[in-house]
Amino acid sequence: MSVSPVKRQKMESVLDQLKHHTTVVADTGDFNAIDEYKPLDATTNPSLILAAAQMPAYQELVDVAVAYGKKLGGSEEEQIKNASDKLFVLFGAEILKRIPGRVSTEVDARLSFDKEGMIQRARRLIDLYKEAGIGKDRILIKLSSTWEGIQAGKVLEAEYGIHCNMTLLFSFAQAVACAEAGVTLISPFVGRILDWYVANGDKKSYEPSEDPGVKSVTKIYNYYKKFGYKTIVMGASFRNTGEIRALTGCDYLTISPKLLAELSKEYVKLTPTLSVKEAQACELEKIHLDEKAFRWHHNEDQMAVEKLSDGIRKFAADAIKLERMLKVGVIS
DSSP states (O other): OOOOHHHHHHSOOHHHHHHHHSEEEEEOSOHHHHHHHOOSEEEOOHHHHHHHHTSGGGHHHHHHHHHHHHHHOSOHHHHHHHHHHHHHHHHHHHHHTTOSSOEEEEOOGGGTTOHHHHHHHHHHHHHHHHHTTOOGGGEEEEEEOSHHHHHHHHHHHHHHOOOEEEEEEOSHHHHHHHHHHTOSEEEEBSHHHHHHHHHHSSOOOOOGGGOHHHHHHHHHHHHHHHTTOOOEEEEBOOSSHHHHHTTTTSSEEEEOHHHHHHHHTOOSOOOOOOOHHHHHHSOOOOOOOOHHHHHHHHHTOHHHHHHHHHHHHHHHHHHHHHHHHHHHHHHO
């Protein structure tokens, strides 16, 4: 339905309306996009940092990271690892100058099945932020939602007061385990779930309310609110604005600059679809998952198994590409 120019002047954009019901987070490492759309929080991952690090505008940050790696010394591998961690923190620190909330910084996906390795790397990132004068309350450490990652998150939250964002979350079992672990926030993916169903099923398009990714996040949101879990639900990985509108009312939504731009140009009335009141009235039973039950229930969801492993591989591949880029500076 088109809106007349006069009415459009009086009506808020869909993006502005969304901000009344949901905390909007920018899914980017590009400072310009953050300046333009003014989100509360921002999320990064190896793929986003890799893309940003290749932009000429951010070459100075790459140079500072490489110099830091060289200064600490050690083997070439250690210098590259230290430069990589430093680069993630440099981007995070710059982003925090532009937002009032928190930035998510991701632990290397190659540690996804190494609980102790994730804990150690997370604490290292927090130390680097501390060196930059940034407290841990402004940081969310992103961990893969493997069993090991979820247990690492549990330790980081309870023993070190480090807030965690559990990413690459596709199954209800992952969501239940994260809630039981008491992590700060989860990032259930929407678009990647849709991708899987389109690729593996006969149906090639879905109405937003029937989108498998939207339905997954809706169920998780309802479960958390019905049983009083404090963990924040942040829908992520969107393919279109219809998915975003269908999750209006979700705690947080992390959105790419492309879709933020589209939402800022849309002028239709936005009605919340998720609410605590409706969640508390829904018919869901509380469940408990130990490691064996978690692995079984997650394994029963073919989509989630395939998308989790695929996501880990892709983030790991981009981390390797980023390290290759930093290696050029380290050995020069």
